[in-house]
Amino acid sequence: MNTIYIEAFSGLSGNMFLSAFSELLDDYEQLLDLPKKLHLPDGKIEIQEADKNGITCKYVEVVDLNLEANSESHHDHDHSHSHDHSHDHNHSHSHSHDDHSHEHHHHHAAHRHLSDIQKIIDHAHISDNAKRIAHEIFLMIGKAESKIHNMPLETIHFHEISGVDSIIDIVGNAVLIDKLNLSKVYCTPICTGFGIVKTQHGMLPVPAPATAELLQGMPIYPGNEEGEKITPTGAAILRYLNPDFKSKAYTPIKTAYGPGKKDFHNANVVRISLIENEAEKDTYLQLEASIDDMSPEYLGTDFQDGLLTSGAVDFSITQQLMKKGRFAFLLAVILPTSELKNVSNYLFDSTSTIGVRYYPINRIELPRLQKKKQTALGEIEVKETITPTNTIKIKPEFDDIQRLARENDQSSYQVISKLNNTNLKNS
Structure with missing residues (x-):
């Protein structure tokens, strides 16, 4: 199983995740057949070279062929691609700063309900675990939209994410997340951007309401450039990954960059590093107390249950011989560093000890x-x-x-x- 570290200093989107995950796995090929596996022939994946402030990387673009056909039929090339070049706070047809044009979807296809998207996922030729991940991500977005619009989940029309490109985008991320086989995810605070963005629902603040709902409980900051830096898709994928935002030292094994389509003053990329699983070392302590003036019956089941509840991961009680020939019990407790105060307070309240000692330990655990x-x-x-x-x-x-x-x-x-x-x- 793998551990990754996400640096979201320029926001996040589905395409940025797709690009970074593909580079991390060194596997772009399996995405090319994804439209066919989803029975969505009107979708296509293209791999393009990108340069973001001198960072050379590959951009995985999900193309909705309906949009291209619509563009050609109206002979309006500049209009159909205006989202590639306009500033975020002034783009009339883009809900994302780099992903794909969310607003165009309502021009060419009826909006899908959650149940419609679930059927597409269920019939896809991908692993069962990838299907589960995709279902969870869409459900998160559905619940956020349901809450914002105060409508039952079953009746919500997915506007921005019901298009072919968005479905392929999210399912593609699910396939790559499944292949990465993640055990732990760390992340920096997320740059959201700021200002106002025009959507199908009208002018909305950045981050958009559904995005803000998905980011609840996560550390965010606006950054120094106006525009929408994180999309609902990016926020939902991040929420599925359930990252730890605690600052930590880590040892990178491999680093990948996922570029966004637009160019900003700051490099518009997400950086994701595969890090050593041993990065968890020194986060556990062993705490010990020698107890020589207390009956062992008070160290029974009730005491042990309370010890685990206070934050201990494991413990042992052994007999020892102390100075002056006194018999005692050595209580050795393994606990996360963050639980030191809780566990030591419990021991002071529940035993006769008046002092404890502790030191960092390393653990090797099987999955x-x-x-x-x-x-x-x-x-x-x-x-x-x-x-x-x-x-x-x-x-x-x-x-x-x-x-x-x-x-x-x-x-x-x-x-x-x-x-x-x-x-x-x-x-």
């Missing part, structure tokens, strides 16, 4: 999944991990073992023995 398994004794949740040699380890959750024991009038040992005999890997 893990929580899965539901159906067994002869009932449903159970298991933790599944995969070793570097692709050996699968499965461990049932003890709480579920106890529950099945009660339900089947058996001991916990009898239940786990039966589950082991039936081979959980194949259940």
Whole structure:
């Protein structure tokens, strides 16, 4: 699994993500067949060279062939491409500063409902996980639009993102995100731009209302150039990625640039770096306390449940011999650095200790999944991990073992023995 760091100093859009992800994977080819896989023959993907303030990169453009046909039939080339050259705050047909012309969609096709777009995704020849990602991104946009317009989700017409280019844009990102196999995403604060933008709904502030809704809870700033720097599509993809915005040091392995179509004073690119998974090191602490004047019964289940609730990740209690021959218990707790105050306060309140010690530790963790398994004794949740040699380890959750024991009038040992005999890997 991979970890990435997104630098959104010039905003974000679907095309910028597409371009950067493709470069990061060194794979542009799989996008070229995407219109066919989506059964959208009126869409096309073109790969173009771009130069943004001296940064040479490739721009993945999603073309709506309906727009090109409409342009040719009206012999109005300059008008149809005005969004490429006008300033953001004054573009009459572009909802995005670099992506594609959101406003043109209503000229050539009926607006689609969410259910229409979901059917296109469901019938696409892409992986099931890519379909799930695409569904989630569209649902996020739908919920934002529903809230802004105070309309039921089912009746919302997707104006700006119902066109062929937008559908290919979002699904393309879903395909690339699936291939990246991400475990963690970090991001800088997001530059939104500022001013007023003209949309199908009229003149709206930047960021547009739906975009602002999608950015709730994320750190943003307007920057120093007027215009719309982040699109609803860019905001929705970012929200799906659920990034951590905490500033951190990291070691880049590979860096990619995703250019926007327009040119600004600042380089109009997003920079995405693949970083070492070990970037998580030194974010955990081990906290220890030697307890020699307290009965061990007070360190039982209730104390342990409270310790985990306070922020501990794991802990152990071992017996030790202290000075003057005193027996004691060594409580060793693993916790995130951010939980040091909560956990230490809990220990001071819940034990007799008057001092604790702590130090940073590194952890190597296997990727893990929580899965539901159906067994002869009932449903159970298991933790599944995969070793570097692709050996699968499965461990049932003890709480579920106890529950099945009660339900089947058996001991916990009898239940786990039966589950082991039936081979959980194949259940």
